Amino acid sequence: MEMDRIELDNLTRTYYDAQGETFCALDHASLIWEQGHSIAIMGESGSGKSTLARLMIGLERPSEGRVLINGIDTTKWGLREWRKHRGQIQAVFQDAGGTLNPAWSTSKNVEEALVNLTDLSSTQRKSRIAELMGQTGLQKSLLDTPVRKLSGGEQRRLALLRSLSISPEFLILDEVTAGLDLISTEAVLQLLEKYEQEHDCAYLVITHDLQVASRLCEVIYEIEHGKITKKAVR
Ligand SMILES: Nc1ncnc2c1ncn2[C@@H]1O[C@H](COP(=O)(O)OP(=O)(O)OP(=O)(O)O)[C@@H](O)[C@H]1O
Numbered sequence: 123m124e125m126d127r128i129e130l131d132n133l134t135r136t137y138y139d140a141q142g143e144t145f146c147a148l149d150h151a152s153l154i155w156e157q158g159h160s161i162a163i164m165g166e167s168g169s170g171k172s173t174l175a176r177l178m179i180g181l182e183r184p185s186e187g188r189v190l191i192n193g194i195d196t197t198k199w200g201l202r203e204w205r206k207h208r209g210q211i212q213a214v215f216q217d218a219g220g221t222l223n224p225a226w227s228t229s230k231n232v233e234e235a236l237v238n239l240t241d242l243s244s245t246q247r248k249s250r251i252a253e254l255m256g257q258t259g260l261q262k263s264l265l266d267t268p269v270r271k272l273s274g275g276e277q278r279r280l281a282l283l284r285s286l287s288i289s290p291e292f293l294i295l296d297e298v299t300a301g302l303d304l305i306s307t308e309a310v311l312q313l314l315e316k317y318e319q320e321h322d323c324a325y326l327v328i329t330h331d332l333q334v335a336s337r338l339c340e341v342i343y344e345i346e347h348g349k350i351t352k353k354a355v356r
Contacts, residue, residue: 125191125210125291126157128178132187135173135348147173149348150187157291160318160325162335164353165345171328172215174345175294178326179213180204209239213294218281224270228260231269232284239288254283257316259309275302282310289321296328314338 135148148170155161163171176182178189180199189196191207215221222231229251236247255262258279269277278298285293295314299307311334317323318338327338335342336354344353 123192123207125207127190127192128155128211128292129153129190129193130174130178130187131190133174133177133184133189134186135170135177135182136185146348148177148184151345151348151350152187153343153350153352155292155324155326157324158322159341160327160339162327162329162339162342163345163350164329164332164335164342166330169345170348171345172296173348174350175213175215175296175326175328178294179211209288210290211292211294212285212288212290214278214281214285214296214298216278216297216300218274218277221281222269222277222284225268227266227268228272228280229265231280232287235284236287250287251283254287257309257313258283259306275306278302279306279310286313286317290323292324292326294326294328297330298327299329299331299334311337 130151130153132150132152133148134146134150136144136146139145151174153161163174165171173182177184180196184197232251233247236242236250242250252262255265260276260279260283264272264276269280272280278301282298299310302310314325315338318325325338327335329335340355341352342354343350
């Protein structure tokens, strides 16, 4: 199935707080994310941004509401169904370590994703990894280094590289430039701009940085206490 539209329909997620009371981390959030159109979600820490991202790719189930992919309700999808779509929708989370295997080398982490989610040959896989290493500013000498020995910034760039290498149609970027120095931030932004044009990939950019949001996205949503409002359209 081609994936060309993801819709959040009154998506709600409640959790229990430390006192055992329920609270709403995401409160009837609705938005539409279409292929080729990037959107940003901005909001304070704890406003529900990462919760939204996790629900959107099926890492958590909503308490209420639905995530629709091309109009199909994903609420009842299990891991296997979501796995079928991992080549089309990817997410790079703040905690890159969560998606990478720390004991594996840099190249094995990417290679494994390419083997599972693409039809690329061994030669094509190697050349894609080498090309993206350069574009993400990762030294080729890191290819054989175990991920646990990489810095936090390098791990974040590797997680990005891994997702881009799969050529998804939709890519969630959760604070992808946070903690990077100015030069690395600029390199990542340029890479994302180039990649978006070349691959017609749509980003959902979660960020605190208005400059990052306006540079990469056509529409900016604001989230406050789990409630989403449209803030700006470029
Ligand atoms: N599994 C969970 N159990 C209980 N509370 C949770 C859980 N996950 C998130 N929360 C709470 O839900 C709220 C929203 O969290 P979320 O991580 O979505 O915020 P965020 O906007 O991404 O914040 P940040 O910018 O700091 O990453 C927070 O108050 C958080 O503590």
